[in-house]
Amino acid sequence: MSATLVKHAKPTLATCALTGCFGCHMSLLDIDERILELVDLVDLDVSPFDDKKAFDRPVDVGFIEGGCSNEYNVRELREFRKHCRILVSVGACAINGGVPAMRNTISLRDCLDAVYLHGVSLQGDGVIPNDEDLPLLLDRVYPSHEVVKIDYFLPGCPPSGDALWEGLKALLIGNKPDLPYLLCKYE
Amino acid sequence: MSDLHVDLERTSPGPRKIVIDPVTRVEGHGKVTIRLNEAGEVEQARFHVVEFRGFERFIQGRMYWEVPVIVQRLCGICPVSHHLCAAKAMDIVAGVDKITPTAEKMRRLMHYGQVLQSNAVNFFHLASPDLLLGFESPVAQRNIIGVIEAFPEVGKWAIMIRKFGQLVIAATGGRRIHPRLCIPGGVNQNLAVENRDALRADVDQIIQWCCEALELHKRFVSAHHTLHETFASFPSNYMSLVGPDGAMELYDGTLRAIDAAGAPIFEGVSPQAYRDYLIEEVRPWSYMKFPHIRSLGREDGWYRVGPLAQINCCAFIGTPIAEMARKDFMAQGGGGLVHATLAFHWARVISMIHCAETIKQLLFDNDLQGTDLVVTGQRRPEGVAIVEAPRGTLLHHYQVDHNDQVTMANLIVSTTNNNEAMNRSVTKVAIDDLTGHEITEGLLNHIEVAIRAYDPCLSCATHALGDMPLVVTLEDADGAVIATKVKQ
Numbered sequence: 205m206s207a208t209l210v211k212h213a214k215p216t217l218a219t220c221a222l223t224g225c226f227g228c229h230m231s232l233l234d235i236d237e238r239i240l241e242l243v244d245l246v247d248l249d250v251s252p253f254d255d256k257k258a259f260d261r262p263v264d265v266g267f268i269e270g271g272c273s274n275e276y277n278v279r280e281l282r283e284f285r286k287h288c289r290i291l292v293s294v295g296a297c298a299i300n301g302g303v304p305a306m307r308n309t310i311s312l313r314d315c316l317d318a319v320y321l322h323g324v325s326l327q328g329d330g331v332i333p334n335d336e337d338l339p340l341l342l343d344r345v346y347p348s349h350e351v352v353k354i355d356y357f358l359p360g361c362p363p364s365g366d367a368l369w370e371g372l373k374a375l376l377i378g379n380k381p382d383l384p385y386l387l388c389k390y391e
Numbered sequence: 392m393s394d395l396h397v398d399l400e401r402t403s404p405g406p407r408k409i410v411i412d413p414v415t416r417v418e419g420h421g422k423v424t425i426r427l428n429e430a431g432e433v434e435q436a437r438f439h440v441v442e443f444r445g446f447e448r449f450i451q452g453r454m455y456w457e458v459p460v461i462v463q464r465l466c467g468i469c470p471v472s473h474h475l476c477a478a479k480a481m482d483i484v485a486g487v488d489k490i491t492p493t494a495e496k497m498r499r500l501m502h503y504g505q506v507l508q509s510n511a512v513n514f515f516h517l518a519s520p521d522l523l524l525g526f527e528s529p530v531a532q533r534n535i536i537g538v539i540e541a542f543p544e545v546g547k548w549a550i551m552i553r554k555f556g557q558l559v560i561a562a563t564g565g566r567r568i569h570p571r572l573c574i575p576g577g578v579n580q581n582l583a584v585e586n587r588d589a590l591r592a593d594v595d596q597i598i599q600w601c602c603e604a605l606e607l608h609k610r611f612v613s614a615h616h617t618l619h620e621t622f623a624s625f626p627s628n629y630m631s632l633v634g635p636d637g638a639m640e641l642y643d644g645t646l647r648a649i650d651a652a653g654a655p656i657f658e659g660v661s662p663q664a665y666r667d668y669l670i671e672e673v674r675p676w677s678y679m680k681f682p683h684i685r686s687l688g689r690e691d692g693w694y695r696v697g698p699l700a701q702i703n704c705c706a707f708i709g710t711p712i713a714e715m716a717r718k719d720f721m722a723q724g725g726g727g728l729v730h731a732t733l734a735f736h737w738a739r740v741i742s743m744i745h746c747a748e749t750i751k752q753l754l755f756d757n758d759l760q761g762t763d764l765v766v767t768g769q770r771r772p773e774g775v776a777i778v779e780a781p782r783g784t785l786l787h788h789y790q791v792d793h794n795d796q797v798t799m800a801n802l803i804v805s806t807t808n809n810n811e812a813m814n815r816s817v818t819k820v821a822i823d824d825l826t827g828h829e830i831t832e833g834l835l836n837h838i839e840v841a842i843r844a845y846d847p848c849l850s851c852a853t854h855a856l857g858d859m860p861l862v863v864t865l866e867d868a869d870g871a872v873i874a875t876k877v878k879q
């Protein structure tokens with residue numbers, strides 16, 4: 205596959221789901237009928253919503269859902285930083301680790317033991333998964349901005365569809381997003 | 392392979408390993424590895440879930456009433472299922488065996504809204520590009536935007552049916568994603584009349600659109616009859632909740648498991664007794680566990696859950712249009728069960744109709760405006776609950792100490808129940824479709840089509856996962872990587 209740079213007519217958006225719950229991606233669908241406007245407005249690049257799995261061109265805006273809990277997350281986040289002009293941390297997990305970061309108060313070993321060795325419905329003694337086809341887990345869950353530079357933060361768990369829509373539109377038009385309080389207050 | 396690039400150009404004879412990473416158009420992170428021998432035959436195919444979160448551990452120490460709002464952050468597609476399942480377990484912990492009619496119906500309304508919208512997301516947003524545009528259609532179009540452009544009508548159903556489900560959730564729980572309705576022993580609000588009336592105004596149209604989606608899907612099945620029957624398919628056991636009369640039941644009931652011939656393996660099993668019937672195995676190559684039915688052992692005891700299991704396990708569906716659709720569906724099985732893996736989608740659309748019909752019934756039930764919301768009882772140390780989530784049987788089990796803090800949590804989430812079956816479907820497609828062929832991007836998508844039929848939700852599935860990409864890697868006999876193809 206040659207990486208010829210197409211000059212695209214529309215601005216481009218890439219999204220990724222790191223260690224989150226996919227709720228921030230679902231919230232993007234909560235713009236409802238405006239999905240049709242979104243389709244007119246941007247070209248979707250790398251995203252779990254499509255089958256494009258790697259970058260082959262620069263992208264205008266990258267939305268990051270989730271923090272980093274394993275080496276795959278870190279790699280993907282770095283790929284996003286490399287290819288996206290503007291990177292936005294979307295939601296509590298990307299911004300501060302969110303609920304998955306509740307494990308940061310406990311050692312990783314302790315978490316793995318509880319799930320794979322001491323689960324109450326386990327057969328036999330259990331085993332902690334360790335195959336080479338699994339990513340290495342990180343000692344704790346890291347917010348995105350501790351791994352790469354992030355340009356904007358959009359809070360919420362998840363941010364509402366309206367907040368995502370207004371934020372994205374402003375970025376695509378080239379404005380600094382300035383969302384009204386009600387759109388970005390954390391409930 | 393960790394590289395997010397695919398190089399399919401390089402093919403070489405001899406043993407190789409194919410890696411698909413990440414699997415896309417599913418929720419969460421997964422990867423597929425396929426090992427081929429000298430002769431190019433599939434030796435091993437695995438679907439790995441590559442994320443770990445550790446909810447069972449870090450929920451320990453939290454107050455039990457916090458759990459329903461924390462644990463729903465396992466999954467943003469079906470947060471309501473986790474919210475409800477945790478709440479039902481905590482009802483028991485709170486000493487409440489029966490909640491008020493208003494509380495139960497509010498929860499049911501929210502649940503049916505959830506199952507409707509989640510099934511719509513899988514069917515329309517994630518899977519329909521394969522079905523409508525073709526398994527091997529160009530990557531650039533093979534997504535919901537491609538579907539919206541080629542089939543505007545389907546795009547409209549996708550948006551509007553999902554929106555309606557989300558509005559039901561918001562009307563019952565204050566927001567569309569991660570709503571708050573349940574507290575141990577009941578709910579915190581009833582249904583406002585304005586919300587009820589707004590939903591009433593739209594519900595008939597939603598039922599109509601679900602029925603049109605069913606007709607469209609049946610046309611796909613007629614046009615691809617053999618593919619539909621055989622793709623990634625095999626006979627299996629099934630498990631789901633059913634009501635006391637054998638009716639399809641999504642919110643509450645007892646467990647029923649049947650074998651491939653339809654004969655019961657167990658029935659009437661209460662959630663509290665789950666450990667007498669189910670057991671989980673850990674395999675070192677996936678963060679997702681492998682449950683099976685204890686009495687049958689690990690070789691024969693695996694089963695499938697989800698819409699196909701719900702429809703195979705029930706005696707009937709309690710709403711008229713969905714029941715007609717069920718009879719029509721079961722006719723494929725010629726008196727037996729339906730085992731086709733792609734039939735998960737057909738069953739999923741019938742489930743959507745059933746949900747929309749049930750929502751309509753509930754919207755005309757005045758109990759939803761009742762004011763008796765919470766029941767209290769004598770605290771207990773333990774609670775187990777099961778709901779049928781969109782992806783199948785979901786179980787939460789907690790122990791709580793005298794300080795009201797959680798001391799033990801065990802979750803068997805829907806997708807985990809399908810772990811063995813997804814692996815078998817991946818293996819079957821690898822053997823049927825890849826053997827002896829030059830591996831192309833389109834062929835690799837066949838593997839993902841099989842996975843998508845199960846609508847896996849990998850974030851919940853390891854209680855620990857997040858994302859799920861698909862990578863295909865080729866290795867030689869010594870395990871050296873010849874080529875990695877990440878679908879792009």
Ligand code: SF4
Nearest residue numbers: 224225227295296297
């Ligand atoms: S911020 Fe909330 S909605 Fe978004 S991924 Fe994290 S838990 Fe899910």
